[in-house]
Amino acid sequence: MELIYWLMKRICQKIMDKTYPSQSILAERYKIEKVLGDGSYGIAYLCIELESGSKCVVKQMRKSKKKENEKMYKQETAALQLFDHPSIPYLIETFTYEGNHFFSMEFIEGDNLEDLLFSKKKVFNEAEALLFFRQLLEIVAYTHKQGIAHCDIRIPNVMLSDNQIYLIDFGLSQCLDNIHKKEIVQDDFFDLGDFLLFILYSTYDAKSKKNRPWTEELHLHNQTTGILKKLLQIEQPYSNVHEIITDVHHAINVISY
Numbered sequence: 001m002e003l004i005y006w007l008m009k010r011i012c013q014k015i016m017d018k019t020y021p022s023q024s025i026l027a028e029r030y031k032i033e034k035v036l037g038d039g040s041y042g043i044a045y046l047c048i049e050l051e052s053g054s055k056c057v058v059k060q061m062r063k064s065k066k067k068e069n070e071k072m073y074k075q076e077t078a079a080l081q082l083f084d085h086p087s088i089p090y091l092i093e094t095f096t097y098e099g100n101h102f103f104s105m106e107f108i109e110g111d112n113l114e115d116l117l118f119s120k121k122k123v124f125n126e127a128e129a130l131l132f133f134r135q136l137l138e139i140v141a142y143t144h145k146q147g148i149a150h151c152d153i154r155i156p157n158v159m160l161s162d163n164q165i166y167l168i169d170f171g172l173s174q175c176l177d178n179i180h181k182k183e184i185v186q187d188d189f190f191d192l193g194d195f196l197l198f199i200l201y202s203t204y205d206a207k208s209k210k211n212r213p214w215t216e217e218l219h220l221h222n223q224t225t226g227i228l229k230k231l232l233q234i235e236q237p238y239s240n241v242h243e244i245i246t247d248v249h250h251a252i253n254v255i256s257y
């Protein structure tokens with residue numbers, strides 16, 4: 001019975017969440033080249049803007065989970081509209097087509113960190129990892145200053161293009177104007193710690209099958225370990241992003257000399 005219910009639900013979702021095939025024209029303005037991502041809240045397409053001939057990304061909100069998705073759609077479009085930063089894609093427009101909600105944004109030519117680490121097997125040594133991490137921190141400092149926390153900083157949501165880091169996917173972002181501000185900021189810091197661990201693990205070559213804690217598996221400078229412990233709340237956490245930037249800056253200097 002449960003299986004039938006699950007199957008029916010999946011079929012309904014498939015019908016409601018129409019995925020447009022490549023070469024489709026959306027709203028007479030965007031030609032779909034391919035699907036970039038098919039997440040729980042939206043479908044991301046690589047498109048050509050017909051008037052300018054330039055590439056862009058168009059995101060379609062899933063109709064099947066309208067209630068939750070509408071909130072994310074609003075959050076993401078409002079955040080992108082607010083930001084004016086070279087490392088965050090800018091919003092082109094929001095539109096409705098065949099009853100589906102879409103928005104278009106700048107296309108970042110590059111790879112997300114998940115593809116780089118797991119498909120392309122890119123390796124970041126400690127100094128490189130910290131240099132890229134510092135770039136990400138500068139973006140987070142900007143969004144926090146604008147009163148927005150990303151709340152979903154993960155390797156698929158960070159892109160690398162020409163040695164430049166970009167932050168995408170603000171669907172779960174939250175305003176920092178409420179009583180939970182401290183907790184929300186700490187969530188971003190925890191995610192940053194997790195993110196840094198992911199890229200540091202790119203050099204790790206598992207010789208034994210036995211899992212050990214990261215403090216033993218990775219051979220890091222004390223400064224980097226200290227930053228991670230504070231981000232992951234093993235030690236007294238950071239209270240703002242500028243404290244993290246200062247520590248990362250110091251760690252880079254120590255490692256480089």
Ligand SMILES: Nc1ncnc2c1ncn2[C@@H]1O[C@H](COP(=O)(O)OP(=O)(O)OP(=O)(O)O)[C@@H](O)[C@H]1O
Pocket residue numbers: 036037038039040041042043044057089105106107108109110111112156157168169171
């Ligand atoms: N502006 C962009 N420029 C280039 N590539 C992008 C851009 N936005 C998204 N992508 C690519 O598409 C992938 C999926 O995008 P995104 O994470 O925004 O949506 P999703 O994963 O489909 O949805 P969900 O938010 O439900 O997880 C990203 O990992 C990235 O590779």
